[in-house]
Amino acid sequence: MTAARSARGQAARRSGRRGEVLAALLLMARGYRILGFRLAAPQGEIDILALKGGVLAVVEVKRRSTLETALEAVHAEQRERLRRSAMAIVAGRPALKAATIRLDLVALAPGRLPRHIPDAWKGA
Numbered sequence: 793m794t795a796a797r798s799a800r801g802q803a804a805r806r807s808g809r810r811g812e813v814l815a816a817l818l819l820m821a822r823g824y825r826i827l828g829f830r831l832a833a834p835q836g837e838i839d840i841l842a843l844k845g846g847v848l849a850v851v852e853v854k855r856r857s858t859l860e861t862a863l864e865a866v867h868a869e870q871r872e873r874l875r876r877s878a879m880a881i882v883a884g885r886p887a888l889k890a891a892t893i894r895l896d897l898v899a900l901a902p903g904r905l906p907r908h909i910p911d912a913w914k915g916a
Contacts, residue, residue, distance in 0.1 A: 808855070812839055815853045815898035818906050824849065833877035836870075840898075841881065848891035849910070850878045855900040859907060862899035871895060871913055 816826050824842040831838040840851035852874065854862035866874075874895055882888045897912035 808853070811855050811898075811900050812853050814900065814906055815851060815908075816840055816842075818898060818908055819849070819851065822908065831877070831881060833880040835876040835880060836873035838874060838877050838881070841878070842896075843888070843891065846891055848878065848882065848888055848893050849896045850874050850893060851896045851898055852912075853898045853900065857901055859899045859901070859909075862897060862901070863909075863912060866897065866913070 812829055816829070819840065819842050820826060822844075824844045827841040827843055827848075828838070829840055831841055838850050839853045840849075842849045842851055852866050852870075854865050856862040856865060875893065878893045882891070882893065894911050895913055897909045899907045899909065901907075
């Protein structure tokens with residue numbers, strides 16, 4: 793791997809972490825309790841897991857130029873992996889078994905406020 797490629801990868805990871813922190817702050821301001829960041833399950837990784845009332849939000853954080861490209865960046869296969877990951881995590885946490893699992897998106901775009909979209913792929 794070249795030094796330039798390695799540097800780009802490190803910059804992307806730092807940017808991703810900053811985006812996740814910003815997304816978590818937005819969610820907390822809206823009354824969500826953050827249960828975890830970058831939660832790994834055999835099926836995949838969840839950027840943010842948050843709880844509000846009886847809803848367990850599996851939050852994908854995407855930094856793109858527009859909301860539309862952020863929504864399109866999470867394809868059907870990835871959404872299914874997120875659902876399966878959430879179910880695996882819930883299986884290990886009895887207190888969450890009654891919660892409704894929902895896939896949310898926090899879209900980040902340069903020069904714009906972050907946007908939280910609950911149930912971002914409803915019906916998809």
